[in-house]
Amino acid sequence: MLRPLTLALLAVTTAAPALATENKTVSCRTYMARWAGSSGGPALVANVPSSMTPIDLNAVLFTDKKLGRKMIVEGLFAQRTPMNGLRVMARLVNCSKEKLVVQLRSNFMDANQLPTEAASAWKTVYLSPKATAVYEENSIGRAQVGAYLIELRPES
Incomplete structure (x- = not known):
């Protein structure tokens, strides 16, 4: 007798839709991202010591420094494609109350930091106020791609 009741209750509770949660308006502390410093991983460095900041x-x-006060890179992803190329994605967050238009391009390199192909074309990304957008690029090179760099600039 108890078992049919338990099954009926289980069916009712699992059939109910999950409660939706509502996010608050995005609030960013862009200074924390700017102060984060180097990742400690591979970097492009000048042949003359201390002549430029490592990249x-x-x-x-x-x-552009001003962009760093208006937006944050929330996530950065890289994965191998079925053809063994490299697919990179960056999720951007507009922390400001104004629309932002930015451009991004990707540079792909081998393990010795030698370019494996020309830099990709600049792609324009539109970000609504307090919203997110995703940039994505695929390398042409295959297994030789060992590193990447995504450049971000204001729309020109």
Whole structure:
């Protein structure tokens, strides 16, 4: 007798839709991202010591300081494609109350930091206020791609 009741209750509870949660408006502390420092991984460094800031690889390079106060790279992803190329994605968050238009391109390198192909074309990404957007690029090179760098600039 108890078992049919338990099964009926289980059916009712599993059939009910999950409660949706509502996120609050995005709030960012962009200074924390700017102060994070180097990842400690591979980087492009000048032949003359201390002549330039090292550029972390497998990262996004902001070419404009003002953008770093308006947006954050929330996530950075890289995965091998079925053809053994490299697919990179960056999820961007607009922390400001204004629309942002940015451009991104990817550079792919081998393990010795030698380019495996020309930099990709600049792609324009539109970000609504307090919203996210995703940039994605695929390498042409296959297994020889060992690192990447995504450059981000304001729309020109």
